[in-house]
Amino acid sequence: MAERPNAREAIAAVIDESAFTELPAPQGVSAPDGPLGWEGYDASRARAGERTGETESVVCGTARIGSVEVVLISFEFGFLGGSLGERTGDLLEAAYTHARERKLPVVSLIATGGSRMQEGMRALLQLQRVARQSALTRAAGLPQLAVVRDPTTGGGWATLGAGADVILALRGAQIGFAGSRVRPADADPHAYTAEAQLAAGHIDAVVGRDELRATVGHWLTLLAGGIRDDVPSAAPAPPEGLGRAGLPATGWEAVLQARVPQRPRATAYLDAYFTHREAINGDRCGGTDPGMLCGFGSREGRTIAYAAQCGTATRPAGYRTAARLVRLAGRLGIPVLTLVDTPGAANDAEAERTGAGSAIADLFAAMATAPVPVTTLLIGEGGSGGALALSAPDNTWATPDSYFSVIAPELAAAILKRAPEEARVTADQLRLRPQDLVSLGVVRGIVPGPGPGPGTGAGEV
Secondary structure (H helix, E strand, O other), X not given: OOOOOOHHHHHHOOOOOOOOEEOOOOOOOOOOOOOOOOOOHHHHHHHHHHHHOOOOOEEEEEEEEOOEEEEEEEEOOOOHXXXXXXXXXXXXXXXXXXXXXXXXXXXXXXXXXXXXXXXXHHHHOHHHHHHHHHHHHHHOOOOEEEEEEEEEEHHHHHHHHOXXXXXXXXXXXXXXXXXXXXXXXXXXXXXXXXXXXXXXXOOOEEEOHHHHHHHHHHHHHHHOOOOOOOOOOOOOOOOOOXXXXXXXXXXXXXXXXXXXXXOOOHHHHHHHHOOEEEEEOOOOOOOOOOOEXXXXXXXXXXXXXXXXXXXXXXXXXXHHHHHHHHHHHHXXXXXXXXXXXXXXXXXXXXXXXXXXXXHHHHHHHHHHOOOOOEEEEEEEEEXXXXXXXXXXXXXXXXXXXXXXXXXXXXXXXXXXXXXXXXXXXXXXXXXXXXXXXXXXXXXXXXXXXXOOOOOOOOOOO
């Protein structure tokens, strides 16, 4: 195994050439051998200090990463395994307090084995202390970004790591609540890796050391975009249409246009809309949905959050990820763009077991209470409540090659006990064409596609 970078080497790996200014350590006197009087504890601390040159398991200070000034917290694993004790808690509380006073993002470079046994429950209580500081910082609208190094286990993972807004992990890092010496003997070692945590939706990205500085810099530029705004953000403009320009003559034609396999999908719209974007991953409950793309992007120097369906049936994890994105954007003061394109919510047995109804309900609630402007563009199929959950109330637009319906016409025909071939007539009765949606007040207008097309009437962009 390659030698682990120490705390200051980890800092140097992300801050370019800017100076790191260490924060003063809070004053305090510890009882001999700590709160438990653990024999030899003071001597162990002294040896750890001699080996590492540090006085505790974390180093805290300020620096610039890219164009953003931040508070940096870096763990020194060589100091008693990067464990958290009372003095660690003092340093972390001071760092978070400084961040709130200066309105700075917090970046944690974590490598820890958990709570310090030699301080017993006094050490474990530091997790509550750290969690409170993180919550206060979240309530202040300041972003928290974690870089998970090797290893990160125990309470440090369960607070500073998993509690961050955006979580990046170094490739191959060991991550898990259980440390290597306390896991079941038959535990799958892969489950405790960065790659497994990514697949399960618990972290946002796995990065290599050579790309870490640029990735952290990109993320901070995006996340800090809301902090710098002193006035409420305007609603994002809907993207320009990329598909067919002409409006459908019938409801069934609208359905067929939206189902064309070659029609531009979410990725094409996002690439055309943003100059740069970074993705968040997963619902933090063990699930991911590749059919829901979420993250933050830059457009004309402005940060906009996005959640976009990719034309597949959206799974519960997708709805939960989108709700996480909307709430995070709301806390940071960043407006949101959503792209609707789904035949509907996934309705298989697994979707029901993993909470389809509650996940959709949660997204409806997040969209309804978002404190920032939200703009929606319907770019394809708008299938029932599974599509409406991602739609902005009173600020949804449509492309010419899209439709929105209370239910798919084939399913509507089946419910009405009509023959399958009557789905065409049913589509007309549902009034699901873009121009119908405008007249019904469901969407504000139709975003023209490339090239000439018929007029759209009132509400056209």
